[in-house]
Amino acid sequence: MYSTATRPDTSYLLRKLHSFTGILPVGAFLAEHFWSNSAALVSAEKYNTVSQELQTIPFRLIVEWGAILLPMLFHGGYGVYIWLRGKSNVSAYPWVGNWLYLTQRYTGLIAFAYIGWHLYTERWLTHGRSTYANVAADMRNPWYLVFFVVGVLASSFHLGAGIWNFLCKWGLAATVKAQQAAGRLGALVGVAFSLVGILIIISFRYDWHPFSVYLPNR
């Protein structure tokens, strides 16, 4: 009777890994990235200090590849594979969850494309030594600016909806009530990340540093 294999299918493990990497490290990195970049809201000097701190961490390449780039490539690549194996049907069944299912795929693709471009302009072209002046200069280009806004909104939405998916899919929010709460949490994260992201963009574009009031000797 117990002859059935107890080892799960590889597709099961890959899907779990896909779901997990979305939160850790990819989602966590997004949170860290927004937090670090918020330094621009204080001052250009503060931003440069914070980014130099990050640019000079020990084992930088290993951390960048192992904890950020490879998990992101896997999450994005496997995400596309998942997308291809689904068949959206919002026109027939326009329920909220179904819309989220569809939007999660498009925002994922937009975020993936954006992150690729973002890495190229802010990491590759600056040889990993990007400064406030580099980013502020890029923001002068209206096309870059639009892409920044779209990228930030897509990433924030994808993380918010992803948190909801994660909590449901790992059974951490199992009851209907818990899933509604998870949905509200996801919405809150999505909105909060969008707001902070847009504020950072405004900060670079208009040299706007509202938190400079914290600085001791102005």
Next chain:
Amino acid sequence: MAETKQVAVRVKRQAGPREAARWEEFSLKWRPSMNVIICLRDIAENPVTRDGKKTTPITYDSNCLEEICGSCAMLINGKARMACSALVDQLEQPIRIEPMSKFPLVRDLAVDRQFMFESLKRVKAWIPIDGTYNLGEGPRVSPEVQEKGYPLSNCITCGNCLEVCPQVNEHNQFVGAAIISQVRLFNMHPTGAMNKSERLAAIMGPGGIQECANAQNCVHACPKGIPLTESIAEVNRDAWKQALLGWLVG
């Protein structure tokens, strides 16, 4: 006037899986409390299209006429639902009737839902009570478990949850919400729990629970109001614990 009221119905016809599909229009005499099955019966009684052309009765599955057997699921005005509980007075006309799209077509509105039965077998959706000797009385089931299990036992394997699921399609052999919910039901039962790890292993197999992408259409489409998304979440939790922690803590 009431006696001249007509019901316009369009039915997608197909003589077989390899035959070409075509639409036929019918104009039926309205009756009070008319449902879609009554429409199909009226057509069978007098198989003449709206243009007066003679045709054949429509092939379809139906049995209980009270949303309890699960056989008459079809697409009505583009949505998966039971034909017996689809009341004509609540439907926009002409009423479009099509077979479900996610199962192999047999003829007209009849589809083959063997895939669901095979999936139920795969996850051992039953409680083994037979032995080569008298196994005695089973353990008592607490009222709490009974209360949780009863709604799950209402599943009629109609296939609506598979039909509306974006993850069930020709590229993906996802077993669907109904089967996952049955895993929960039988794992919940103290005797059924003896096969819990086998069921979980099966539901982590190809086309298993991992294919769920949380669109949650299933729970909206279920004619029996089964908390399918709750079932998926609970089975998901048990599954990853077994798969990812099993080798650590047994």
